[in-house]
Amino acid sequence: MTTAPINQTTISTWFKGLQARICQALEQEDGKATFQEDAWQREGGGGGRTRIIQQGNVLEKGGVAFSAVHGAITEVMQQKLKMPSGEFFATGVSIVLHPYSPHVPIIHMNVRYFELSQDDQIHQQWFGGGIDLTPIYIVPTQAKWFHQQLKQVCDQYHPDYYPQYKSWADDYFYLPHRKETRGVGGIFFDRLQPSDTNPLESCWHFVQAVGEAFAPTYIHLMQENKTKTFDEQAKAWQSLRRSRYVEFNLVYDAGTKFGLETNGRTESILMSMPPEAHWRYNYQPDKDTPEAHTLQHLKKEIDWINL
Amino acid sequence: MTTAPINQTTISTWFKGLQARICQALEQEDGKATFQEDAWQREGGGGGRTRIIQQGNVLEKGGVAFSAVHGAITEVMQQKLKMPSGEFFATGVSIVLHPYSPHVPIIHMNVRYFELSQDDQIHQQWFGGGIDLTPIYIVPTQAKWFHQQLKQVCDQYHPDYYPQYKSWADDYFYLPHRKETRGVGGIFFDRLQPSDTNPLESCWHFVQAVGEAFAPTYIHLMQENKTKTFDEQAKAWQSLRRSRYVEFNLVYDAGTKFGLETNGRTESILMSMPPEAHWRYNYQPDKDTPEAHTLQHLKKEIDWINL
Numbered sequence: 001m002t003t004a005p006i007n008q009t010t011i012s013t014w015f016k017g018l019q020a021r022i023c024q025a026l027e028q029e030d031g032k033a034t035f036q037e038d039a040w041q042r043e044g045g046g047g048g049r050t051r052i053i054q055q056g057n058v059l060e061k062g063g064v065a066f067s068a069v070h071g072a073i074t075e076v077m078q079q080k081l082k083m084p085s086g087e088f089f090a091t092g093v094s095i096v097l098h099p100y101s102p103h104v105p106i107i108h109m110n111v112r113y114f115e116l117s118q119d120d121q122i123h124q125q126w127f128g129g130g131i132d133l134t135p136i137y138i139v140p141t142q143a144k145w146f147h148q149q150l151k152q153v154c155d156q157y158h159p160d161y162y163p164q165y166k167s168w169a170d171d172y173f174y175l176p177h178r179k180e181t182r183g184v185g186g187i188f189f190d191r192l193q194p195s196d197t198n199p200l201e202s203c204w205h206f207v208q209a210v211g212e213a214f215a216p217t218y219i220h221l222m223q224e225n226k227t228k229t230f231d232e233q234a235k236a237w238q239s240l241r242r243s244r245y246v247e248f249n250l251v252y253d254a255g256t257k258f259g260l261e262t263n264g265r266t267e268s269i270l271m272s273m274p275p276e277a278h279w280r281y282n283y284q285p286d287k288d289t290p291e292a293h294t295l296q297h298l299k300k301e302i303d304w305i306n307l
Numbered sequence: 308m309t310t311a312p313i314n315q316t317t318i319s320t321w322f323k324g325l326q327a328r329i330c331q332a333l334e335q336e337d338g339k340a341t342f343q344e345d346a347w348q349r350e351g352g353g354g355g356r357t358r359i360i361q362q363g364n365v366l367e368k369g370g371v372a373f374s375a376v377h378g379a380i381t382e383v384m385q386q387k388l389k390m391p392s393g394e395f396f397a398t399g400v401s402i403v404l405h406p407y408s409p410h411v412p413i414i415h416m417n418v419r420y421f422e423l424s425q426d427d428q429i430h431q432q433w434f435g436g437g438i439d440l441t442p443i444y445i446v447p448t449q450a451k452w453f454h455q456q457l458k459q460v461c462d463q464y465h466p467d468y469y470p471q472y473k474s475w476a477d478d479y480f481y482l483p484h485r486k487e488t489r490g491v492g493g494i495f496f497d498r499l500q501p502s503d504t505n506p507l508e509s510c511w512h513f514v515q516a517v518g519e520a521f522a523p524t525y526i527h528l529m530q531e532n533k534t535k536t537f538d539e540q541a542k543a544w545q546s547l548r549r550s551r552y553v554e555f556n557l558v559y560d561a562g563t564k565f566g567l568e569t570n571g572r573t574e575s576i577l578m579s580m581p582p583e584a585h586w587r588y589n590y591q592p593d594k595d596t597p598e599a600h601t602l603q604h605l606k607k608e609i610d611w612i613n614l
Contacts, residue, residue: 038589052588052589054587061586063588176570177567177570177573177577239583243580246553246584250553250558251557251558251567257558260558263483266484266485267588267589270484270554271588273586274586275585275586275587276546276583276585276586277553277583278583279368280582281359281361281574281578282345282359
């Protein structure tokens with residue numbers, strides 16, 4: 001953990017390092033593909049580096065993106081984010097990984113910092129983030145283990161974090177039109193603002209811990225599942241579940257919508273899309289199949305840790 | 308054309324008949340698959356019949372849906388459609404067809420009637436609709452022919468219809484984040500309300516003519532293209548273009564968004580999804596390829612008829 005002052009530069013520098021460490025760890029575990037980097041500049045200020053992995057041994061398509069952007073708060077942002085006029089600064093790391101095997105879950109992670117200022121004075125600042133897991137086939141013991149890792153991170157900083165952020169993830173990663181959660185959830189938080197009882201340093205250390213937890217947690221799940229065999233039916237089910245991932249990201253995900261509406265870099269925003277997805281009209285799995293078992297677990301408010 | 312009174316019953320009955328005629332014509336041309344019907348009831352009033360075709364000779368996945376729903380105007384509708392309180396009645400036919408061959412274009416058609424009433428008095432009534440074509444490979448002579456058919460229909464009713472509705476389609480079927488139109492456009496219109504100079508009868512006959520034009524126009528395009536050979540690269544390009552179709556429908560299409568937000572029947576709303584779609588990070592076709600040629604034509608304001 002850093003002891004340097006906590007500001008735009010130290011936060012974004014740390015995020016950049018996190019991106020590098022995560023990419024290295026994933027490349028090592030994948031054993032075949034390497035990340036390709038696109039560095040980009042934002043017209044209004046700042047930029048980012050989007051790192052994409054494709055056709056690996058384990059990872060079929062995925063991205064680990066860093067960005068640090070700033071500029072005047074536009075009218076669209078004032079409306080969409082209910083912000084005052086002034087300047088904004090936003091930095092973060094976003095990850096979505098789509099593995100080839102239907103036994104290795106899709107994962108998403110995001111850690112971010114947002115700052116609003118007027119006349120060079122910080123007006124508001126907050127952190128946000130989350131990690132959520134989307135197994136194609138839900139294995140309750142693995143979902144339990146995954147939630148235990150997140151709880152462990154949360155509990156180091158505040159006893160309310162895990163229950164609150166687990167519940168927030170249930171609500172956020174939800175497809176009302178399917179009456180399904182996206183997967184087994186995880187944690188989600190936003191507008192975590194420093195306060196007298198929770199100073200900037202604590203917030204930042206928590207966000208750093210979430211970021212650091214990502215690689216070992218996901219690599220464990222890759223190792224646990226990557227050698228399992230699967231058949232065509234499992235791949236077909238994966239394609240169908242991927243279509244639900246597309247539906248969530250394009251219809252509901254706040255980051256995706258905001259990015260597309262505010263003229264963000266399309267290819268970086270849509271790096272979350274799966275390599276492919278299938279839609280079948282009104283598909284219902286047969287009773288007592290692994291597919292039906294998974295559907296039954298795509299529900300809010302499952303207490304995975306005590307299941 | 309009907310000479311019967313024009314009201315909820317006669318309009319919806321005619322739409323139901325249109326659905327049946329279109330399905331029959333498409334089945335005959337496809338030569339293999341038949342439409343499977345799902346009849347459904349809406350909790351708040353009314354219902355529909357969704358007809359789906361899958362794995363045909365020409366049509367890989369498609370739907371021709373009829374619905375006639377009514378009920379109290381909900382708060383969500385008041386906000387989203389800027390409506391007063393009261394009762395609504397909505398009926399229409401919606402079509403999206405995804406052919407197997409990348410040489411046969413995707414097509415979409417919709418004709419609809421909307422009525423608002425208070426205390427059994429019609430308060431407002433309007434028609435809407437459109438047809439638009441999404442070729443995987445744009446063939447300018449075919450796009451020209453397609454627009455000529457639409458212009459012919461429009462010109463019988465009003466000289467302003469084609470130019471206005473062609474331009475409306477350019478604006479509506481547009482993906483700002485890709486800076487691409489969905490395809491070669493067509494016509495799109497909404498809130499076509501009866502007036503002194505354009506009585507209910509004329510509006511309705513125009514909408515009927517749009518509906519009747521669909522089958523012969525699309526069947527001509529099926530016949531023209533269905534025997535052309537194609538390779539894996541063409542299928543890969545089709546999968547990529549289908550992903551743009553997904554993006555348009557889930558991010559921008561007003562009917563899809565409204566349907567999902569107002570708790571519509573999900574499987575009927577999302578029958579527009581392609582059987583499959585692929586995303587590749589930052590894909591750019593090589594210069595002077597048929598794919599690059601198509602991208603260059605995914606632009607607004609192309610005067611297809613005089614090209």
